[in-house]
Amino acid sequence: MEIFETLVRAEFAPKSTFLNTASSGLLPARTVAAMHEAVALRAAGRPIDSLFEDVELARASFGRLAGVPAARVAAGPSVAAQTALVASGLAPGSEVLTAEDDFTSVLNPFHVRGDLKVRAVPLERLAESVRPGTALVAVSAAQSADGRIADLPALREAARTHGARTYVDFSQAAGWLPIDADNYDFTVCTTFKWLLGPHGAAFLVVPEDFGGLTPLYAGWVAAERPWDACYGPVRELAHSARRFDVSPALFTHAGVRHSLALIEELGVDAVHEHDLALAGRFRAGLAALDHEVLPAPGSAIVSVPGLGHRQGELSRAGIEVSNRVGNLRASFHLYNTPADVDRLLDVLAG
Numbered sequence: 001m002e003i004f005e006t007l008v009r010a011e012f013a014p015k016s017t018f019l020n021t022a023s024s025g026l027l028p029a030r031t032v033a034a035m036h037e038a039v040a041l042r043a044a045g046r047p048i049d050s051l052f053e054d055v056e057l058a059r060a061s062f063g064r065l066a067g068v069p070a071a072r073v074a075a076g077p078s079v080a081a082q083t084a085l086v087a088s089g090l091a092p093g094s095e096v097l098t099a100e101d102d103f104t105s106v107l108n109p110f111h112v113r114g115d116l117k118v119r120a121v122p123l124e125r126l127a128e129s130v131r132p133g134t135a136l137v138a139v140s141a142a143q144s145a146d147g148r149i150a151d152l153p154a155l156r157e158a159a160r161t162h163g164a165r166t167y168v169d170f171s172q173a174a175g176w177l178p179i180d181a182d183n184y185d186f187t188v189c190t191t192f193k194w195l196l197g198p199h200g201a202a203f204l205v206v207p208e209d210f211g212g213l214t215p216l217y218a219g220w221v222a223a224e225r226p227w228d229a230c231y232g233p234v235r236e237l238a239h240s241a242r243r244f245d246v247s248p249a250l251f252t253h254a255g256v257r258h259s260l261a262l263i264e265e266l267g268v269d270a271v272h273e274h275d276l277a278l279a280g281r282f283r284a285g286l287a288a289l290d291h292e293v294l295p296a297p298g299s300a301i302v303s304v305p306g307l308g309h310r311q312g313e314l315s316r317a318g319i320e321v322s323n324r325v326g327n328l329r330a331s332f333h334l335y336n337t338p339a340d341v342d343r344l345l346d347v348l349a350g
Contacts, residue, residue: 017319022331025196031255038254061260066181074204074244082204086265089213094135100122103144106259127154134164142172146294147301181205197259200252275300278332280336285345304328
């Protein structure tokens with residue numbers, strides 16, 4: 001634990017009590033430095049070829065965190081873009097099963113197709129609602145609004161029983177919750193939340209056979225030999241998931257690479273233990289103040305009904321949380337401390 005604390009102290013020095021990782025995580029010092037160096041290359045007119053290597057290093061790092069080879073990881077700009085790619089692979093009339101009020105980026109690309117049957121059920125009933133004819137189940141591993149964790153093992157078994165594919169968004173889970181992307185057909189994760197990266201990168205994990213996806217966004221970077229495919233149609237797509245890449249935001253990946261390396265150094269299991277201890281401390285403190293929380297056992301996200309209106313007051317006091325549909329949402333990550341929790345509780349009690 002001493003190594004954990006030493007690494008965290010070296011990387012983070014927030015100027016506020018920041019309890020809002022579910023919106024966006026803090027950037028580690030190493031990530032900020034790497035992005036400055038990348039920008040300086042452009043400003044100085046120096047070669048930027050090394051920045052493309054950062055994309056591959058970030059891809060490999062994410063693959064290790066997700067438990068899959070880098071060859072199954074595609075790099076794109078956002079969860080919405082990656083969801084649209086998955087949606088494009090469905091036949092007209094296909095049924096897509098979703099959780100009610102899940103995050104929009106996981107849902108909307110299926111709705112805008114116009115020719116899919118999108119069915120929404122309560123998160124707790126998702127697994128039991130898979131039926132013959134369900135083509136795909138799409139869900140967030142942890143809900144953005146309140147932190148509830150999907151019963152993914154039950155969902156996986158139900159999908160296998162009925163021959164449905166699975167699409168899981170780990171954006172609110174990867175970095176604090178151990179994941180195994182190999183258990184699902186498709187998984188996606190943005191990097192600017194719990195993975196502590198800058199905005200502009202999201203990784204999609206696809207099956208070894210690519211799951212029937214068409215590389216709709218394919219440009220020169222999707223070629224097997226990109227630098228030989230800059231002009232004219234791409235004659236040979238990458239033999240890996242890189243065929244689904246979108247031309248990368250190089251400055252973003254220069255930073256993401258280092259953020260992911262930090263998560264690997266700390267270890268997701270250690271982060272998980274740290275984050276849940278703080279969330280548990282907050283729940284206990286709220287109970288002492290006679291505040292109920294929305295049930296989300298085992299989650300690093302805590303949502304308190306009726307207190308969302310205090311978000312502005314808390315921000316003015318130097319405490320950053322979110323207001324989500326009238327609920328106060330606090331999220332606890334590796335740079336937070338028991339003192340952060342207690343400060344929030346003290347202000348709520350005042």
